[in-house]
Amino acid sequence: MRATLLLTATLLAAACSPSPEPGPPSIQGAWIREAPPGASMTAGYMTVENPGGKDIELVEVRSDDFESIELHVTVTEDGVARMRREDSVVVPASGSVEFAPGGRHLMLFGQARPLAEGDSVQLVIGLADGTELRGTAAVVRGGHDHHGRQARSESSKK
Secondary structure, rough: OOOHHHHHHHHHHHOOOOOOOOOOOEEEEEEOOOOOOOOOOOOOEEEEEEEEOOOEEEEEEEEEOOEEEEEEEEEEOEEEEEEEEEEEEEEOEEEEEEEEEOOOOEEEEEOOOOOOOOHHHHHHHEEEOOOOOEEEEEEEOOOOOOOOOOOOOEEOOO
């Protein structure tokens, strides 16, 4: 009887404990396509994960390795694929948004230094609430896996 009461009390205490806070948003699998010689821009890809209970809004991306970075999406209209700049991207609560070839992506302009396969680029993503996500994107030659499987990434919330 005493063992049953102890077990019941333990189970009740565990059930009433607050669940752990979800982790911060993060950048996963980030990679940048190696630009061909003489190119003034290239593209970047990643997944932004948001385990939290509120939507987050990406409003800016920057890196010391590029003059500017824009959020873009590829849309097909009348059978023709076109890129459109986006002012922001919302990542839903407990969800993610993928930036991938043929869809949403980063356009990176004005490379500040030569970048080749194996190099890495630090990315900073500004959120509408003023916080920042930081991550590392691997530079990958264009003919490689376009799903970021060779990329390394880490991120943290500032």
